[in-house]
Amino acid sequence: MRTVDRRTALISGLGAATLPAMPALAAPDPLSGTALYADVKAYAGLGEHRTGTAGDNATTAWLEKALKAAGYTTERQAFDYPVFELGACDIVLGGRTLESFPYWTPTATPPAGLTAPLSVAGGAGKIALVDLPPGTGAGLEAPPPAPIVAAVDSGAVAVIAITENPLGELLAMNRNPKAPAWRCPVLLAAGRDAAALKAAAQAGTLVSVRLEGRSRPGQAQNVIGRRKGPGKPIVISTPKSGWRHCAGERGSGIAIWLGLAAALATRPDLNLVVVCSAGHEFDGYGAHLFTRAGAPKPADTRLWVAIGANVAVYDHVLKDGKVVRLPGPPKARTIGASAPLIATTAKAFAGQVGYEMPLDLDAHNAPGELATFRKLGYRPLIGLVAASPLHHSAKDLPDVTGPAMLEPVAKALHQTILGALA
Structure with a gap:
């Protein structure tokens, strides 16, 4: 996560009143491809992310630090979970x-x-x-x-x-x-x-x-950030655990989640709750726990945005016995929205393969944890998820994505959220 840099000038022998105020440097764009990809690499660099392992615990601390830097108060929602070493x-x-x-x-x-x-x-x-x-x-x-x-x-x-x-x-x-x-x-x-x-x-x-x-007794944590504001809260969720390093499966979504958390935190008129849940590879265990204790009730929620797996990754094929990255994303990408938000979502994601025709979540179910939030009655709801041939494989490393893949998805999702709140 990025923080705002400020430049100060101190000139020996001169009082502050004699100097013009130096302008603050512009904050780096948290939704830029460069910033997002840096977070993907940082996430993958923490190790394997299976629930309750050292890599998962390191991710908890990293995310908590990032949210605090963006102005959120944080909490950890801990639960016991056995770990196989x-x-x-x-x-x-x-x-x-x-x-x-x-x-x-x-x-x-x-x-x-x-x-x-x-x-x-x-x-x-x-x-x-x-x-x-x-x-x-x-x-x-x-x-x-x-x-x-x-x-x-x-x-x-x-x-x-x-x-x-x-x-x-x-x-x-x-x-x-x-x-x-x-x-x-x-x-x-x-x-x-x-x-x-x-x-x-x-x-x-x-x-x-x-x-x-x-096997040994272990513990995992959901990371929750809250930035109080007026009105009902907006919830943005994504899982943080998974098999192997899961840089595309989980890392691309986490990077976008962090970018959105930072970008939306600049809006004092928004009440924000962001959660990154553990236990995803074990049937979304942490997400279920959050909905039971920690999440606002459906009637008390302004909007829920669920960021699923592989949301901004490149497609891959096998060529001459080697895995080769293609220049575009997999065709199997889905974004869903509650009926009143379909037009807003389609406009924001126009031209993005698989995302340009949103699924009506009031009429159709959706995969992954998005199905959990839909079943519980959270409305309006926006969620996206995609397939990847490297899903759950040891080759799901940072090079499955990149700045040019991450930025369009992040900025379109940001635009969708702002449109939903208008």
């Missing part, structure tokens, strides 16, 4: 180590890992192989995939689940809040390794898996 996690097939990541809630292997025949059918003494449909585990409030449940129930000593996406990446999967640990280790594998794993399963080849780590 992940160590080594890998799959070894034919002497080759494959990328892997646990499916929550993890059960560790023995320290040296375990080796068993790979099998599509699973069963006692086998490591079961499951191939998941694309998109599995990306949404909220969905039960665990039935093939994984069946593989665990088969008595397998471990389960490997292939996550499929167009880039062949391994995608972490969201999980129900505080789900009990699996009865055996469940590891996710990348789609790029699907052919090798399926051939090994057909042949009953020995495969080794290792999942090290331990």
Whole structure:
């Protein structure tokens, strides 16, 4: 977050009254692409952002400091949440180590890992192989995939689940809040390794898996900023936690959230509440908590703006075996607004792929945490969310976005909010 710089001049031997007042330097634009991208990089630089981990806790402190600099009073809404401290996690097939990541809630292997025949059918003494449909585990409030449940129930000593996406990446999967640990280790594998794993399963080849780590009691915090003003409050929300570094999934939205918080704080006529919630990858746990205690009631809210996943990222494709960034955003981008705000939203986002035709939130549901706020009756409501082929992957790093991608979305959303309040 940026603060206003002021220039002062002191000249030895002269009294202040003899000098003309020096003008304050203009405050940097908090919605400029340069400022927004600096925040994306700062967020990603704090580490992985899984709920309750060191990276998540560092993010809490960073956001709190930024909000205070913008003139907000802050509070932390804490909640207990178990943390699995992940160590080594890998799959070894034919002497080759494959990328892997646990499916929550993890059960560790023995320290040296375990080796068993790979099998599509699973069963006692086998490591079961499951191939998941694309998109599995990306949404909220969905039960665990039935093939994984069946593989665990088969008595397998471990389960490997292939996550499929167009880039062949391994995608972490969201999980129900505080789900009990699996009865055996469940590891996710990348789609790029699907052919090798399926051939090994057909042949009953020995495969080794290792999942090290331990569970411990932990705590996470929602960060809430309040800037008192007249009238009912405007609420602006975005999640702060997620799998891996999630620079595009979470970072692009957090940067825009910070920019809007700073830009709107210059308006003394606005009553503002901004919240960045933890527990998103666990079915939006922190957002649910905020709506139960901390948020104004729907009847007492002037406007709710929900900033979801991947709101300002570039699209990517696989070319010659490499992930290549395209010059524009993914086509799968959605912005929704309550019916009275559709025209205002469409005008602000004109020409922005996927956002130029707002969804009527009075007539249609929406994905992610936006659905939670809609269901609770918050109106008027504005929300945006987008898809990304790097969603939940280890490659979701700062270069998935940039100043030229962030600024148009941030300024259009700012324009939409001001239009909604007119």
